[in-house]
Amino acid sequence: MIAMQYMHIFGPVASRRLGRSLGVDLVPHKVCSFDCVYCEVGRTTLKTTTRQEFFPPEEVERELFMFLSSRPDLDFITFSGSGEPTLSLSIGRVIRFIKDTFPGYRVAVLTNGSLLGNGDIQDALRPADVVLPTLSTVDEETFQKIHRPAAGVSVRAIIEGLCRFRETYPGEIWLEVFLVPGLNTGDDALRALREAIGRIRPDRVQLNTLDRPGPEPWVRAAGTGELQRAARILGIGEEEAFLPLRYGEVQGRPPGDAQSVVIEAIRRRPATLEDLVAQTGLHRQEVIKLLRALSADPHLKTRREARGTFYCWSGD
Numbered sequence: 001m002i003a004m005q006y007m008h009i010f011g012p013v014a015s016r017r018l019g020r021s022l023g024v025d026l027v028p029h030k031v032c033s034f035d036c037v038y039c040e041v042g043r044t045t046l047k048t049t050t051r052q053e054f055f056p057p058e059e060v061e062r063e064l065f066m067f068l069s070s071r072p073d074l075d076f077i078t079f080s081g082s083g084e085p086t087l088s089l090s091i092g093r094v095i096r097f098i099k100d101t102f103p104g105y106r107v108a109v110l111t112n113g114s115l116l117g118n119g120d121i122q123d124a125l126r127p128a129d130v131v132l133p134t135l136s137t138v139d140e141e142t143f144q145k146i147h148r149p150a151a152g153v154s155v156r157a158i159i160e161g162l163c164r165f166r167e168t169y170p171g172e173i174w175l176e177v178f179l180v181p182g183l184n185t186g187d188d189a190l191r192a193l194r195e196a197i198g199r200i201r202p203d204r205v206q207l208n209t210l211d212r213p214g215p216e217p218w219v220r221a222a223g224t225g226e227l228q229r230a231a232r233i234l235g236i237g238e239e240e241a242f243l244p245l246r247y248g249e250v251q252g253r254p255p256g257d258a259q260s261v262v263i264e265a266i267r268r269r270p271a272t273l274e275d276l277v278a279q280t281g282l283h284r285q286e287v288i289k290l291l292r293a294l295s296a297d298p299h300l301k302t303r304r305e306a307r308g309t310f311y312c313w314s315g316d
């Protein structure tokens with residue numbers, strides 16, 4: 001077992017939407033209110049809408065203090081990781097800790113949006129700079145098929161929650177629309193979604209589609225033409241349609257030894273060699289060498305997909 005210096009923060013990684021981003025993970029793998037058919041993190045093992053304090057917040061704050069004290073160059077500190085971050089009762093406290101102790105850093109929260117109608121969560125997220133919720137359909141049946149949510153979660157309530165959140169949240173909302181061809185890519189479905197987005201009034205709308213192997217082999221990525229058509233119907237610029245990964249933005253060595261960094265990255269989600277180079281800032285040859293050295297380890301699995309060979313790490 002490789003010693004991990006950090007348990008609750010990871011990266012910095014090159015994020016498609018957020019540039020050079022330090023991840024903060026407040027929930028254990030894999031606790032979420034959804035079990036999306038496209039989830040890169042794997043199947044949900046605890047599907048719930050009940051909020052809990054999963055880890056002592058002091059532990060997370062200690063790690064953030066250690067890492068941020070050297071004032072690393074970051075575009076965002078992002079709450080994301082192994083599940084739905086708003087399920088953590090500590091999220092408001094940890095956001096405030098960052099803003100009070102390191103006010104120069106911008107904070108982002110990646111969320112599935114299912115709990116944004118909750119007043120406590122609205123208060124908790126208020127100091128964050130950007131909240132990035134997902135809304136991929138307005139049709140209840142399609143919503144259930146794509147997201148397989150916890151009992152009692154409906155897309156109608158989520159849309160109402162997003163509208164209420166918009167009224168009180170002073171930061172920016174960047175709404176993600178995740179396209180699953182065959183489920184939510186029809187013209188009428190996208191037109192209805194555009195109407196709902198008009199009510200929510202996000203600052204940006206960004207398209208996303210499958211990029212790494214998900215839990216369901218039948219889910220495929222939307223092609224360029226499908227992304228362009230969806231962007232047109234939703235009335236958003238093509239530059240927001242599945243933005244290319246900002247390769248080369250992570251420079252310098254990440255914290256921790258290189259092997260731990262690579263294992264930690266592929267433990268969180270499958271990655272190609274190119275992804276690993278972009279995410280970690282390690283040199284390509286070094287990553288190749290590490291993957292070769294790890295190839296005999298039974299935890300390392302590979303999977304061939306259209307975008308290349310994906311590496312993942314299962315177990316301890």
Ligand code: SF4
Pocket residue numbers: 032033034035036038039040041044082083084111112
């Ligand atoms: S909401 Fe996010 S973490 Fe949860 S299942 Fe969906 S993609 Fe995965």
